[in-house]
Amino acid sequence: MNTHGDSSAHHTAKIPGVPKKRELFDHLPAMKVILRSLPIIELTMILALLVLEYLSSYHAGIMHHLYYKKRIYLAAYFSGQSLWLHLLPVGASLAAIAWACHRRRHAPVKRAAFRCMAVLVALILTATLPGMQQLHTAAHLLIALETCLVLESLYILALALRHDRP
């Protein structure tokens, strides 16, 4: 098993007969692109919400729409029985982080675990800090962060598949 990171394709195929452990998605280039684009996708989502939050303090139409949607989302997805649903992404991320800690000697795994934890912390802060809850995009932000959490967990899962292949 390679212990020097995932970015050096030149490590592969050096020894004839040794399977390409690090190139799980060689046959799926689109998947590789998606995995590498994950941070950009996540940042774009968060930045878009920050821009909306900024605009909502200048445009009544945007503010009213966000306020309305926030109320709907909070009532539909962040109250009562729906709250249990949020254990899924959190649980998945915790499991992924646990696995990553177990495999912490791999640099890409460590990076992925750090990113996943960062998203988890951001989610917890958004859900608990009063200042964050005042944001017009608070509900949108929670949904976006949970989406990021799922994506990060999937990313760690992909790494697991790559590194744990025989």
Next chain:
Amino acid sequence: MKHPATSLWLVLLLLAIICSESQASSAPQLDTGKVMAAAKDPQWVIVDTRLNDAYNGWKLDGVARGGRIQGAVDFSANWLKVDPKELKEPLEDLLTAKGITRNKQVILYDANGSDAVQVADYLTSLGYEHLYRYDIHQWAADSSLPLERNVNYHLIVPAVAVKAIVDGQRPETFEQSKTIRIVEASWGEEKTSYAKGHVPTAFHINTDWVEPPTPTDPPMWILADDGTLGKLVMRLGITRSDTIIVTGEEPLAAFRVATVLRYTGVDDVRVLNGGTLAWTLAGYQLETEHHEPVPGKDFGGPIPGHPEVIDTMAETKAGLANPERFTLVDNRTWQEHIGEISGYSYHDKKGRIPGARFGYAGKHDSYGMEYYRNPDKTMRNPKEFLTLWQQQGIDTTTHLSFMCGSGWRVAEIYYYADVIGLKDIGIFSDGWIGWSSNPANPVETGVPAKH
């Protein structure tokens, strides 16, 4: 200037300047007798080119009497100053709608010797040939000649009058005012509009203060309860006997706050006609300095002091049951009226209140007021919107209850109705959003049957 070529160039330049001036001034000046005769001739059209405020009745530019020549249409030189990108419809379309066509003899009158020239230049550029000018000072000086003006023209104030007040003077119609306060109304915190520039001395009123979001699902931005309004006027130091002039970048917000202050009990609430655009078009500077209102101790009267401004849900339902004496005027877009759209991203109910008459507002969205405004955001010629009302069967002898989504658009229309002297008027402030949020209330959609 010894060189003959230099002299020749200077002479040519002088001639060019004279020619460009004479393009406008070539429109001959008419005397009062000719204008009186033209007023009776359908081949002539008399056009008031002054500020909309002068057309409404204000005595501007030193005229002896305020008002307009009977039968005159309006096409203000001020409209030519508006950024073409801001125009809701081409000025050429307005000319046609007002009957100012190329085949007519057109008399352009003003009081400052400049407005008519500017409009004449514009019309000349469009190919109009039969243009004449007239100085309304002559007409106004002859008290035997009739002048027409809006009954309560004082309710919407020209920028020049507000400037005089800022400078410590008391212009016409303000002579009896005790304390005059200028406020700036806009949605949101000061940074959204107030901090970018406001009429000097004005303090900010956030429209959310008079209509905070309700805790209902979905939320509504409708008129606050009387207790909240009472606390607000105390916090702002406003009393019943004050004269308030509401200004703002967006006239809708200014009129909304003005109607709420009237309802609360302030007797004399006026609005800057055309908003801060009127101020800047007049050549005045906006200021960015913050002004903090001094809280008061006593409003000086009951709250609400003028409950007749607002028609409650119960009053509106009772009125609808008595259509001979009550007309609910639906001042939304046609698409909202027939139920194609709700008009609001935060409200999904579509349709209209059964019995409501379509009363126009904007052409495209729930923030538009094209049917009631001139290009410079001032009040439209009332004859034009009264004609629209007539076409929709709106009987102005009944109680007119104006409604829109939640009270913004109708605030402006309510004021205009008051300006032209309609007495039995009110605002169904809850509007479509308030009505349709109760599933027990009946709703109609589709094109209404011909009245």
